[in-house]
Amino acid sequence: MTEPASRRREPTTADVARRAGVAKATAARALGGYGSVSPEVRDRVTAAARALGYRPNELARSMGTGRSRTIGLVVGDIENSYFGLATRAISEVAHAAGYEVVLVNTAERHADEADAVRLLLDKRVDGLVVVPAASFEAAHLRAACATGRPVVLLDRRREDVPALSVGVDVVPAVRELTGALLAAGHTRVAYLTSLEPEFDHPDLELVSSPIADRLRGMRLAFADAGVPFPADLTLFGAHSPAATAALVDRALDGPDPATAVVSSDAVIALDVLTRLRERGEDLPGRVSFASFDDAPWAPLVDPAVTAVRQPIEQVGAECARLLLEQVQHPGTGRDSGPGASGDGEGAGPARVRSFPAHVVHRASIGPGPRARR
Numbered sequence: 001m002t003e004p005a006s007r008r009r010e011p012t013t014a015d016v017a018r019r020a021g022v023a024k025a026t027a028a029r030a031l032g033g034y035g036s037v038s039p040e041v042r043d044r045v046t047a048a049a050r051a052l053g054y055r056p057n058e059l060a061r062s063m064g065t066g067r068s069r070t071i072g073l074v075v076g077d078i079e080n081s082y083f084g085l086a087t088r089a090i091s092e093v094a095h096a097a098g099y100e101v102v103l104v105n106t107a108e109r110h111a112d113e114a115d116a117v118r119l120l121l122d123k124r125v126d127g128l129v130v131v132p133a134a135s136f137e138a139a140h141l142r143a144a145c146a147t148g149r150p151v152v153l154l155d156r157r158r159e160d161v162p163a164l165s166v167g168v169d170v171v172p173a174v175r176e177l178t179g180a181l182l183a184a185g186h187t188r189v190a191y192l193t194s195l196e197p198e199f200d201h202p203d204l205e206l207v208s209s210p211i212a213d214r215l216r217g218m219r220l221a222f223a224d225a226g227v228p229f230p231a232d233l234t235l236f237g238a239h240s241p242a243a244t245a246a247l248v249d250r251a252l253d254g255p256d257p258a259t260a261v262v263s264s265d266a267v268i269a270l271d272v273l274t275r276l277r278e279r280g281e282d283l284p285g286r287v288s289f290a291s292f293d294d295a296p297w298a299p300l301v302d303p304a305v306t307a308v309r310q311p312i313e314q315v316g317a318e319c320a321r322l323l324l325e326q327v328q329h330p331g332t333g334r335d336s337g338p339g340a341s342g343d344g345e346g347a348g349p350a351r352v353r354s355f356p357a358h359v360v361h362r363a364s365i366g367p368g369p370r371a372r373r
Helices: 013-020 024-032 039-052 058-065 081-096 110-122 139-146 171-183 209-225 241-253 266-279 312-328
Strands: 070-075 100-105 128-130 151-154 164-169 189-193 234-236 260-263 288-292 306-309 352-356 358-360
Touching: 013 024, 013 039, 024 039, 070 081, 070 110, 070 312, 081 100, 081 266, 081 312, 100 110, 110 128, 110 139, 128 139, 128 312, 139 151, 151 312, 164 209, 164 312, 171 189, 171 209, 171 260, 171 288, 171 306, 171 358, 189 209, 189 241, 189 266, 234 241, 241 266, 260 266, 266 288, 312 352
Parallel strands: 070 100, 070 128, 128 151, 151 164, 164 352, 189 234, 189 260, 260 288, 288 306
Antiparallel strands: 306 358
């Protein structure tokens, strides 16, 4: 009877050395890609390894070389296509450079993120890309930076963490989108975010820079128009279909109801549209709608959805590039690429690289009450 493959002894470096006719230390150097080995010997060792079906012990290799050729990626919500696209871009850049990506999803829970960072460091990843969950506390990220392994923050800035960050400059696009709503006659504009109500706080910039940036862009547009910003319609807690539906009802059923709704991402957008259909709302006759993240379905629904398109693939690729630059050339990368900003080398807030968003105008914004009179 053939022994199950799972119980066969894996070929070792010693087996490869015997087959190639070299010392074990020589085979280890050839297989590990370090030290001095002649091309002829390296070819013999490689051929022997291939013939035996040898697979390197990555843990042992990392202990010998100080490199695991893996990077850790910690994201908050892999269901969100925004982060799915970023993950793909990071993986493509990493694989092209000979690195593997270890992905952990935290469901936007700070405790899970802290555990994930510690786990990945224990597994000796060469660096980390992290989408920081909203929290007033970031000791685990500062501790990761203190290990000497590079850390790059994706999409969200943390001024209290000495790491590079790569994100999207949304303020001009949000200002344009909100200006279009105001020009159409909408002065009661609701903004729905999955961020929990506890973060409706003066330190919002610290805990969730993207949400702070979006609200800044909206406030600027209202100020441009000389119209008071409807702070009562900034609605937190759209973290599930039921919660989002309740927030839509709250926005539309109050004594001074919203006439336009803006969703913070494409996941919330689907829940908002579902609730608007359930209510029988005339879109965009009674309610106008727009969303962050230009989902593939946005131009296909009726009416096609106006959206803020964010270049998340570029953001992901740049995160991976900057991380690998620091892994391969320690001490570099802090000023790499156009758009880097910040204080002097190694001092003050983390440097930031950002890519511009832009508005895709479609048919989901109609005349507001003031324009219909």
